[in-house]
Amino acid sequence: MVASAVLGFPRIGANREIKKVVEAYWAGKTTADEVTKVAATVKKTSWSELKQRGVTYIPSGDFSLYDHVLDHSAAFNAIPKRYQGLGLSQLDTYFAMARGRQADGVDVPASEMKKWFDSNYHFVVPELDNNTAFKLNYNKPLEEFKEAKAAGITTRPVLLGPITYLALSKASKEAESGFEPISLLSKLLPVYKQLLTELKEAGAEWVQIDEPILVMDKGADFESQFGSAYDEISPVAPKIVLTTYYGRLDSNLKFVAKLPVAGIHIDLDRGAEQLDATISAVSSGSYVLSLGLVSGRSIWKTDFAAATKAAEKAVSALGQDRVIVATSSTLLHIPVTLASENKLTAEQKDWFSFAYEKASEVATIAAVVSGSQDAQIAAALEANRTSIAKRRDFEKNSDDTVRKRVASITPEQYERKSPFAVRREAQKKLNLPKFPTTTIGSFPQTKEIRQARAKLGKGEISEEEYEKFIEKEIENAVRFQERIGLDLLVHGEPERNDMVQYFGERLEGFVFTQNGWVQSYGSRYVRPPIVVSDVSRKGPITVRWSKYAQSLTSKPMKGMLTGPVTILNWSFPRADISRALQSQQLALALRDEVVDLESAGIAAIQVDEPALREGLPLRRADWDPYLKWATSTFKLSTAGVRDETQTHSHFCYSDFDDIFPSIQSLDADVISIEASKSDMKLLNTFKRYGYSNQIGPGVYDVHSPRVPPQPEISQKMKDMLEILDQQLFFVNPDCGLKTRGWKETEASLINLVEAAKWARQQYA
Numbered sequence: 001m002v003a004s005a006v007l008g009f010p011r012i013g014a015n016r017e018i019k020k021v022v023e024a025y026w027a028g029k030t031t032a033d034e035v036t037k038v039a040a041t042v043k044k045t046s047w048s049e050l051k052q053r054g055v056t057y058i059p060s061g062d063f064s065l066y067d068h069v070l071d072h073s074a075a076f077n078a079i080p081k082r083y084q085g086l087g088l089s090q091l092d093t094y095f096a097m098a099r100g101r102q103a104d105g106v107d108v109p110a111s112e113m114k115k116w117f118d119s120n121y122h123f124v125v126p127e128l129d130n131n132t133a134f135k136l137n138y139n140k141p142l143e144e145f146k147e148a149k150a151a152g153i154t155t156r157p158v159l160l161g162p163i164t165y166l167a168l169s170k171a172s173k174e175a176e177s178g179f180e181p182i183s184l185l186s187k188l189l190p191v192y193k194q195l196l197t198e199l200k201e202a203g204a205e206w207v208q209i210d211e212p213i214l215v216m217d218k219g220a221d222f223e224s225q226f227g228s229a230y231d232e233i234s235p236v237a238p239k240i241v242l243t244t245y246y247g248r249l250d251s252n253l254k255f256v257a258k259l260p261v262a263g264i265h266i267d268l269d270r271g272a273e274q275l276d277a278t279i280s281a282v283s284s285g286s287y288v289l290s291l292g293l294v295s296g297r298s299i300w301k302t303d304f305a306a307a308t309k310a311a312e313k314a315v316s317a318l319g320q321d322r323v324i325v326a327t328s329s330t331l332l333h334i335p336v337t338l339a340s341e342n343k344l345t346a347e348q349k350d351w352f353s354f355a356y357e358k359a360s361e362v363a364t365i366a367a368v369v370s371g372s373q374d375a376q377i378a379a380a381l382e383a384n385r386t387s388i389a390k391r392r393d394f395e396k397n398s399d400d401t402v403r404k405r406v407a408s409i410t411p412e413q414y415e416r417k418s419p420f421a422v423r424r425e426a427q428k429k430l431n432l433p434k435f436p437t438t439t440i441g442s443f444p445q446t447k448e449i450r451q452a453r454a455k456l457g458k459g460e461i462s463e464e465e466y467e468k469f470i471e472k473e474i475e476n477a478v479r480f481q482e483r484i485g486l487d488l489l490v491h492g493e494p495e496r497n498d499m500v501q502y503f504g505e506r507l508e509g510f511v512f513t514q515n516g517w518v519q520s521y522g523s524r525y526v527r528p529p530i531v532v533s534d535v536s537r538k539g540p541i542t543v544r545w546s547k548y549a550q551s552l553t554s555k556p557m558k559g560m561l562t563g564p565v566t567i568l569n570w571s572f573p574r575a576d577i578s579r580a581l582q583s584q585q586l587a588l589a590l591r592d593e594v595v596d597l598e599s600a601g602i603a604a605i606q607v608d609e610p611a612l613r614e615g616l617p618l619r620r621a622d623w624d625p626y627l628k629w630a631t632s633t634f635k636l637s638t639a640g641v642r643d644e645t646q647t648h649s650h651f652c653y654s655d656f657d658d659i660f661p662s663i664q665s666l667d668a669d670v671i672s673i674e675a676s677k678s679d680m681k682l683l684n685t686f687k688r689y690g691y692s693n694q695i696g697p698g699v700y701d702v703h704s705p706r707v708p709p710q711p712e713i714s715q716k717m718k719d720m721l722e723i724l725d726q727q728l729f730f731v732n733p734d735c736g737l738k739t740r741g742w743k744e745t746e747a748s749l750i751n752l753v754e755a756a757k758w759a760r761q762q763y764a
């Protein structure tokens with residue numbers, strides 16, 4: 001029999017139960033016991049669902065209240081010094097690491113978050129040094145294994161692998177210079193051994209160890225690191241299935257296929273081409289090969305015929321018992337279930353599979369390849385054939401106007417009329433002081449705003465009443481900014497439900513779910529739109545709001561759009577045409593919006609591209625084509641304006657690696673970037689590359705409710721001004737303020753304005 005497996009499951013609950021309960025806990029409105037209780041129900045529901053759908057290997061230990069990497073750090077006692085000895089419970093220490101804490105005399109900032117591989121999921125970066133004393137504070141996979149068992153469900157516990165964990169870590173502030181987290185491997189392994197021994201003793205037959213770092217180009221030492229780590233842990237462990245995902249193994253396959261593990265998982269969604277090589281690499285041994293045939297990253301229904309064919313290839317080489325049909329990766333990146341979607345048409349619904357449905361897919365494909373004669377399986381196979389054929393038919397429709405416009409883009413459309421120096425002179429008419437202060441766009445999305453939107457959705461208020469309400473919000477935001485003395489204003493984005501969804505809804509070519517939430521970080525979930533056909537603009541999108549905001553003030557107003565690369569990367573793209581083509585269609589739609597904003601008298605326009613970096617392919621060899629289409633489509637969207645219109649772009653990350661030249665090539669007049677939590681890295685980037693246009697390195701972290709004192713902001717600026725040109729320096733937070741409350745927003749921005757005043761004196 002061919003078995004089936006799901007590598008990981010969404011942990012937010014089908015009705016966002018986890019968000020609700022942890023946020024209530026943070027607000028002091030519920031107890032830790034209640035959090036545990038809700039978590040237990042969510043886990044149990046998922047396990048039962050997977051069991052009922054016939055999945056052989058059901059994951060446990062992958063659940064999280066905030067982030068699975070943070071769980072790992074907490075369980076392994078990798079707790080940075082600043083969170084120790086605060087007199088907090090285990091749970092509160094965990095949340096303090098996640099989001100900082102400023103209460104009852106405790107004042108600690110949050111840990112740094114980074115994007116998980118090439119996804120929009122953020123993990124909490126572990127901070128290590130030679131004093132890190134790894135020990136097992138608690139055995140999470142074991143606890144969940146037992147929890148499932150008590151519910152009558154046997155699971156395959158999931159554990160983040162030691163090399164990936166260390167590769168994702170950074171040196172703590174206290175670390176000696178030159179410290180590399182991987183140097184702690186020998187100290188970390190005994191804790192893995194203890195954890196795995198306990199799992200084995202508890203009766204776990206298999207354990208899934210995730211090493212997605214294997215799909216990246218890493219140092220030459222990978223082979224010896226993996227060799228020694230797995231030599232050491234495997235003798236005491238349950239049977240290990242080593243999982244690699246989000247890409248292909250490439251040359252790493254050579255040593256992976258020699259590791260002392262019982263099974264190997266490969267991602268055939270992102271790396272379909274590696275099937276043959278992997279089969280032959282493992283065929284002579286006794287490895288079980290787990291085939292990631294059902295995409296964990298897309299919401300399109302799996303084509304059973306194609307998947308079956310691939311699986312049969314493996315079966316004929318290895319035999320049924322050595323093949324597993326699995327999801328390509330964890331299903332963390334897709335919504336929980338299609339069952340709660342009532343607004344998609346039947347035709348649309350038939351195109352998609354979410355996590356529950358993907359679980360059925362792996363089970364069905366495994367049954368087909370096992371030669372099942374079951375009538376239900378035959379029916380499922382037939383139904384799938386029909387759905388796939390219908391979708392292919394639909395894909396034949398295209399919008400000729402859009403296709404023609406893309407085909408006739410000229411090289412000039414990608415470039416501004418004059419070079420930056422000339423534009424800068426022209427932009428003096430904005431009258432900004434030295435060290436201009438601004439924000440990234442959004443102000444708190446308050447309960448009132450969300451309620452008004454909900455009421456509009458339910459028809460409880462009219463469109464007109466809603467617009468009046470939004471205007472009032474804009475007015476409040478403008479008055480607030482004037483009062484505290486910001487220089488370049490924003491309208492505050494109250495009209496947006498989400499920075500991608502809002503635009504998607506006003507463009508042709510997208511469909512939306514009601515409940516398709518996906519975790520972005522912690523309790524922050526997003527509902528990615530789905531691109532299903534050619535994209536075009538239905539009409540002006542933001543012009544009305546920006547124009548209204550500008551009419552209220554004599555200070556310059558910054559228009560605010562989400563960029564083409566980000567809209568695409570934060571949507572589920574279509575699979576039948578390239579992402580490059582989809583992004584060009586988006587860029588042309590946004591270009592019209594940018595030009596309309598300019599005509600409406602908006603002198604500064606920001607086009608946000610926070611997702612540009614995360615879309616970077618994991619393998620360096622694949623970077624160039626991506627960077628080429630990503631940067632050129634951004635330019636296409638912004639370059640239609642006159643010299644005196646100031647273009648801004650925003651990137652909320654600081655990990656530019658080697659892509660900084662691409663950021664420079666976007667030729668935005670001003671960029672803002674995340675810099676508050678990782679100053680050193682960023683400064684090194686600037687030392688290396690320099691930057692010729694204006695830049696606002698975020699001077700405080702908006703992802704935490706903590707209020708940064710003015711001297712702290714000034715100090716950040718001082719550090720950065722050692723490297724950056726004071727004439728080109730903007731002062732701003734590191735991202736939008738939509739998730740914050742007004743109280744901390746006001747206090748923080750007042751300090752920011754004070755810090756800018758300080759700088760004007762200091763650097764006069």
Ligand code: MET
Binds near residue numbers: 650736
């Ligand atoms: C994730 S980047 C967010 C940018 C957007 N303009 C905002 O302020 O919310």
Ligand SMILES: [Zn+2]
Binds near residue numbers: 610650734
């Ligand atoms: Zn941002």
